[in-house]
Amino acid sequence: MSSNRDLREQMNSDSVAEAFGFLLSGKKGYKTVIERKVEPLRCGGCKIVLQDNVKFCSECGTKVVLPLKK
Numbered sequence: 012m013s014s015n016r017d018l019r020e021q022m023n024s025d026s027v028a029e030a031f032g033f034l035l036s037g038k039k040g041y042k043t044v045i046e047r048k049v050e051p052l053r054c055g056g057c058k059i060v061l062q063d064n065v066k067f068c069s070e071c072g073t074k075v076v077l078p079l080k081k
């Protein structure tokens with residue numbers, strides 16, 4: 012199927028999101044929640060997933076560089 016991109020563009024409209032939610036859930040007034048994927052913070056050295064608010068990797072000791080906030 013190649014309609015994924017079209018669907019995503021349509022989801023920008025609230026009414027379409029609602030209609031799509033109805034299709035998915037069978038409930039009226041259900042709005043599809045578009046999930047935002049949050050990339051976990053990873054060590055620049057060993058690539059393990061780091062906890063928030065750590066300054067150094069617990070695995071390899073590499074200093075954690077926080078990604079710039081947009």
Ligand SMILES: [Zn+2]
Nearest residue numbers: 054057068071
């Ligand atoms: Zn590491």
